[in-house]
Structure formats: structure tokens, C-alpha cells
Amino acid sequence: MKIGPYTIDNPVFLAPMAGVTDQPFRHICQAMGAGLTTGEMQSSNPEVWDTDKSKARMDLTNERGIRSVQIAGCEPELLAQAAQFNVENGAQIIDINMGCPAKKxxxxxxxxxxxxxxxxxxxxxxxxVNSVNVPVTLKIRTGWSPENRNGIEIAKIAEGEGIQALAIHGRTRECLFKGEAEYATIAAIKQKVSIPIIANGDITTAAKALTVKNFTGADAIMVGRGAQGNPWLIQEIVHLLRYGKMPAGPQLAEIADTVIQHVKDIHIFYGDQKGYRLARKHVSWYLNHIPDSKSYRRAFNAIEGATGQIDSLVEFFDKLLKEKSS
Ligand SMILES: Cc1cc2nc3c(=O)[nH]c(=O)nc-3n(C[C@H](O)[C@H](O)[C@H](O)COP(=O)(O)O)c2cc1C
Structure with a gap:
């Protein structure tokens, strides 16, 4: 699969998620084989670009994968300026957000x-598209409401305007995150346009990824919440799509290494003070996949400081590994 000049190794993408898909998490997912990882959306309003939050979102220094930056807004000229600003800052793909229901x-x-x-x-x-010389991609939902699933109309407009890949979340705007994602509209869109289609929504297992890919005919699969605390999902999907069988799950030692490295990366990227607070939610998501870890989660969340977090995680996983081997 190609997006403009970029060849995508694996048809498994990380969905942009504000507050989640920052650079440390993108790097973890890239190491798991994600073909493309898009950062957290950036407002097209230049007045907010000078905030710490926006600066962290725009920071592409040390970025390892293809640099896809998502912009959000409603005014064409402001969006174009935001696109140009990000390309000057190193973005290789500009993604436009028309998929997010967030109030703000x-x-x-x-x-x-x-x-x-x-x-x-x-x-x-x-x-x-006319403002930058890099590929522009688009992320949408299937429509405005269940009665107004105009995804096909939007996809045709996107193709006509030179959009180079289209990600579709199988819900409408009105559905927010309720109910289950549906893939029939994504399949119908795939039939009507020839640009690459990326299917998204509720893909939480490799088996489901395969089913959705086959059902929709999509060129790639995009995972969001399923990868929170479980970036191995990406590795599993890549393996299943490539070899037709599930890989062995990660060993505890690998989980330990990944979690500890992730938290260290968060501390480095945001600085210790901000980093230790932001690390909590990720650790909490990882712990969702570790049995009997409820009391440890509470203890971890009470730790004030970066070094304390790392010492605690090393001790926690050492104990688990010893218990496992005895
Ligand atoms: C916490 C959170 C933040 C999100 N932020 C964005 C965003 O910045 N841009 C965007 O296009 N979609 C955003 N989304 C939507 C996801 O990209 C994705 O379309 C949605 O979660 C459905 O995929 P999933 O079921 O695999 O999570 C966000 C979703 C969540 C849960």
C-alpha cells in the first residue's frame, strides 16, 4: 500500500487519539509493526499553538516513523495554514480530522x-490539498447520523479533491462511541472509490481485524482503544494478516520491558514533573491486562515522581517474574 510517495510496510495503523497517541506511544506502536501512526489532533487555531500541550503535539524531533500529523478545524484558510506550518515543521503526511465527536x-x-x-x-x-506538497489524508465517520450516512458522498468528494487515503470509523457522529461499529458502509465506500481505504472502529482482536479487512475489502486496518495498554495487538494483527496464523502472545518479561521503557520515554518526552502524571493512565491500561493488579494500580497511582515510578515498576515486575518461575 502506498500513500503518496510513502510505501506502507504493514496495513495496520494506529488511530490518532488525543491524550494517547503522543510520541512515546507512537514509538511503541511503530516497534510493534504499525505501518502508520498519526499524532494527536492539532487545532488549526494559531492562537493555541504556543501552549505546552500544542508544542508537545507538534514536536517531531526524534520521530521514528512516517510523520503523519492530524489537524482539526473548520475554516479552510486556517486549516491550510496549519497544514503548511506542520509541513515546515517536518510533517510528511497531513491528516484532516472529520471523525472526532469531541465537544471542544x-x-x-x-x-x-x-x-x-x-x-x-x-x-x-x-x-x-492545494496548500502543501505532501499527501493529505482524511479521517471521517460513516456520516452525520444513522439517517444521514453520507460517507459515500464525502468519499467521492475526497477522491475528487486529491485526498490520498481515507480512514473511516464505522459509526456516525451522532453515535458518539455507543453501540457497535458497523462495517457495511465502509465496504460500500470501498466499492465506490479507488483511493486507499482504512477501516476503523472496535477492532480489539487480530481475528476481528482479519474479519473486518475481508468484509470491507479495506486496504488497511486502524486500531485505537484496543491498543491502549495492549500495543501487542498491532503485532498480532500484522502477523495474522501476513502469515494467516496468530503469533504467540508476549512473554511477561517482554511486557515488563515495554511498560518500563514506555514510562521512561514519557518521563523524557514531557519532563519528569509532567511525565509522571501522564504515565499513570498508560500504566493503568497495561495493568488491565495483568490479573490481580488492582491493588498495585492504587499504589502506583499514589507515587509522586518519575524515579519512584520506575523503581516501583521494576520491583512489581521482578516479583511477578519470580512468582511465575517458581
Ligand atoms: C481518547 C480518544 C481520543 C481520540 N482523539 C482523536 C483525535 O484526536 N482525532 C481523531 O481523528 N480521532 C480521535 N479519536 C477517535 C479514534 O481515532 C478512533 O476513530 C475511535 O476511537 C474508534 O476506533 P477504536 O474503536 O479502535 O478506538 C479519539 C478516540 C479516543 C478514544
Missing amino acids: VNKKLAGSALLQDPELVQRILRTV
Whole structure:
């Protein structure tokens, strides 16, 4: 699969998730074989670019994979400026967010709310595509509401405006995250356009990824929440799609190494003070996959400081490894 000049090794992508897919997590997922990882959405409003949050999101120094940056907004010119700014900053792909139902974005008719205005969608895509010399991709939902699944219309507009890949979350804007994702609309879109289609929504096992890929005919699969605390999901999907069988799950020692490295990377990327707070949610997600870890989670969350977190994780996993081998 190719996106513009970039050859994508594996058709398994990490979904952009604000507050989750920062550089440390992207690096973990890239190491698991993710073909493309997109960062957290960045507002197209330049007034917020100077905040610590935006600066961390824009930081592409040391980025290892293909640098895909997502922008969100509703004004074509502002989005184009944001795209240009990010390309100057090293972005190799610009992704436009029309898939997010978050209030903060939607207050300004952005994210998936834009799907109710195809004419504005067209203007945004045209303006952004014409403003940069890197591939522009788009992320949408299947439509505005279950009664208004206009994903096919939007996909055709996207193709016509030069969008180079389209990721589709199998829910409408109105569905938020409720119910189950549906893939029939994604399959229908795949039939109608020839740009690469990426299927997204509720893919939490490798078996489901294979089923969704076969059902939709999508060129790639995108995983979001399923990878939180379980980046091995990406490795498993890559393996299943490539060899037709499931790989062995990660050994405890590998889980320990990954968690500890991830937390160290968070401390380095954000600095110890901010980092130790942000590490908590990731550790909590990892612990969801480790039986009987409830009391440890509480203890971990009470630790104030980066060094304390690492010492504690080393001790926790050492104990688990000893118990396992005895
Ligand atoms: C915490 C969180 C943050 C998200 N932030 C973004 C975002 O910044 N941009 C975007 O396009 N989608 C965002 N999404 C939507 C995901 O990219 C994805 O489409 C959605 O979670 C469905 O995939 P999943 O079922 O594999 O999680 C976010 C989702 C979550 C749970």
C-alpha cells in the first residue's frame, strides 16, 4: 500500500487519539509493526499553538516513523495554514480530522460535525490539498447520523479533491462511541472509490481485524482503544494478516520491558514533573491486562515522581517474574 510517495510496510495503523497517541506511544506502536501512526489532533487555531500541550503535539524531533500529523478545524484558510506550518515543521503526511465527536472541536463545527456540510468539506479539502506538497489524508465517520450516512458522498468528494487515503470509523457522529461499529458502509465506500481505504472502529482482536479487512475489502486496518495498554495487538494483527496464523502472545518479561521503557520515554518526552502524571493512565491500561493488579494500580497511582515510578515498576515486575518461575 502506498500513500503518496510513502510505501506502507504493514496495513495496520494506529488511530490518532488525543491524550494517547503522543510520541512515546507512537514509538511503541511503530516497534510493534504499525505501518502508520498519526499524532494527536492539532487545532488549526494559531492562537493555541504556543501552549505546552500544542508544542508537545507538534514536536517531531526524534520521530521514528512516517510523520503523519492530524489537524482539526473548520475554516479552510486556517486549516491550510496549519497544514503548511506542520509541513515546515517536518510533517510528511497531513491528516484532516472529520471523525472526532469531541465537544471542544464540534463547538466550532469541526471534526465529524463537518460531514453535514459537504460543500464546506469540499472547500476545506481543496484548500488544504492545494496548500502543501505532501499527501493529505482524511479521517471521517460513516456520516452525520444513522439517517444521514453520507460517507459515500464525502468519499467521492475526497477522491475528487486529491485526498490520498481515507480512514473511516464505522459509526456516525451522532453515535458518539455507543453501540457497535458497523462495517457495511465502509465496504460500500470501498466499492465506490479507488483511493486507499482504512477501516476503523472496535477492532480489539487480530481475528476481528482479519474479519473486518475481508468484509470491507479495506486496504488497511486502524486500531485505537484496543491498543491502549495492549500495543501487542498491532503485532498480532500484522502477523495474522501476513502469515494467516496468530503469533504467540508476549512473554511477561517482554511486557515488563515495554511498560518500563514506555514510562521512561514519557518521563523524557514531557519532563519528569509532567511525565509522571501522564504515565499513570498508560500504566493503568497495561495493568488491565495483568490479573490481580488492582491493588498495585492504587499504589502506583499514589507515587509522586518519575524515579519512584520506575523503581516501583521494576520491583512489581521482578516479583511477578519470580512468582511465575517458581
Ligand atoms: C481518547 C480518544 C481520543 C481520540 N482523539 C482523536 C483525535 O484526536 N482525532 C481523531 O481523528 N480521532 C480521535 N479519536 C477517535 C479514534 O481515532 C478512533 O476513530 C475511535 O476511537 C474508534 O476506533 P477504536 O474503536 O479502535 O478506538 C479519539 C478516540 C479516543 C478514544
